[in-house]
Amino acid sequence: MYVNDIISGACQPNNEPKILKENASTAWVDANNVLGATASHFAMDIAIKKAQETGVGWVTVKGSNHNGIAGFWAKKAADKGLIGMAFTNTSPLLAPTRSKKAALGTNPLSVVAPASKGESFYLDMATTAVAVGKIEMQCRKGEPLPLGWAQGPDGKITQDAELAFKTSCLMPLGGGENTSGYKGFGLSAVVDIFSGILSGSNYGHHIRSWSHTGSGGPANLGHCFVAVNPGSFAPGFEDRMAESIQHWRQLEPTDPNLPVMAPGDKEKEAAKETDANGTVSYVKQQIESSAELAKRLKVKPMVVKFN
């Protein structure tokens, strides 16, 4: 999808992002339609610098594109001893509570905080109950959806995975109204306020839908990056953070086979596995489509090691 956007001219990877307005703790950035990752490195580096100087850095970006894993950007700040936050708006997929149709994106948010004892707090979450990928997985497994993941075309909760995948109308975190789905709607809106409404990018229902066809013109997505220096507050932040994380893990589990995990534990386990394997694991279909893409673009294909 990135490549299609570049080929169609919807994304201009060779442009340069630039600062439009700056204050002691803030910057407003125009990504100039570069890749989301380029803009995000640029903007988070500014947030980090400002947090080191004033205690907080708050940077918003307009004119950007899909920027990958929210947690990656938040972690950039945490690697410097700061609390990092990343927000981005995305194409409409989330139906506000009571609405038949989508008006906001999966709008992820991430908060990553440093901790002592080799720990860190790592939260990276869509503000929908689940991402579309999880519905696709239920389709493949031929299993129904849990209540509260997605709506059918009539706006009602559906457990039909195929129908949900076709409708592409996700419910906010919390699911239906009686389980407080309006809170997830509110959080998705907050992500849009920080990313889109503050930055002057496209926002909410104004964002194009994104597809493999590469049509729809520039995305003009908005992001927001925040860094906060724990050193500006009570000493010992990293120790208290580590103590919390370790406390959660040792809580008595409801099911003895399912230990309590701290936010990020699952991701860290996967990272360890990847490090041990010396490579990211892909399913066959992904390897094939990557090889095809390399051929189409006349670039060196990804080196594949079969297990």
Next chain:
Amino acid sequence: MYVNDIISGACQPNNEPKILKENASTAWVDANNVLGATASHFAMDIAIKKAQETGVGWVTVKGSNHNGIAGFWAKKAADKGLIGMAFTNTSPLLAPTRSKKAALGTNPLSVVAPASKGESFYLDMATTAVAVGKIEMQCRKGEPLPLGWAQGPDGKITQDAELAFKTSCLMPLGGGENTSGYKGFGLSAVVDIFSGILSGSNYGHHIRSWSHTGSGGPANLGHCFVAVNPGSFAPGFEDRMAESIQHWRQLEPTDPNLPVMAPGDKEKEAAKETDANGTVSYVKQQIESSAELAKRLKVKPMVVKFN
């Protein structure tokens, strides 16, 4: 409960909050065990001033007490044209995903943003699926709980309102693991990081339980107040905010009798009613207990207008 804490000496309302550490955009405040509302006015005023100077103000508070409605503090900043945020940690009631017992509070967060056309964005939410009050209401109505609100003493989801009320172990926003309750757990943890872990107050499982007995010693709660100046970013924030709010309201509803609401619409309707009545409405039991309290404290009782 406030009065009991004052009588027992757990809260010292005549102390003065003070700034312990300050940076261009941050302040670390010791509430000195005053009422939460006193500390919150003090701290949010600092956040507002810093946001006007540097674009962002980020203030954390330790040594505080229950500070009432989170949205009230966030709105203080929005009334000055800023985006206001308020966070506080609370006594343990939320069971992390897979845990049999509580380890975090209902930990509310609030984001309030100014908008043109008489609008504003107002989100004030606990990071549990629901607050304890909602379970109490189901008890009174004799109705079962929706799935995902609360756990029984065995750690499993319960729909038994009486059992849930007695157990007092709430599920995070999102409910069980298969509906992404770990996201609500993560959000509750973020509120604790901002409020407690940053400020050096009590945090997570270290916070006392709070009861009408007034026992348990000082609460030493933590809060966090943030103000962000939209004027530091793209011009026209208030118009885009208003357009979003109005767009959500006119979305086609799934049930024609249940129109889509923007975050805060319900609260604004209640406020209008209160203004029209010239008074807050109380149930009989509340009026009686207030009269009893006035008698016990030898203060003038609340003036009551019966309808």
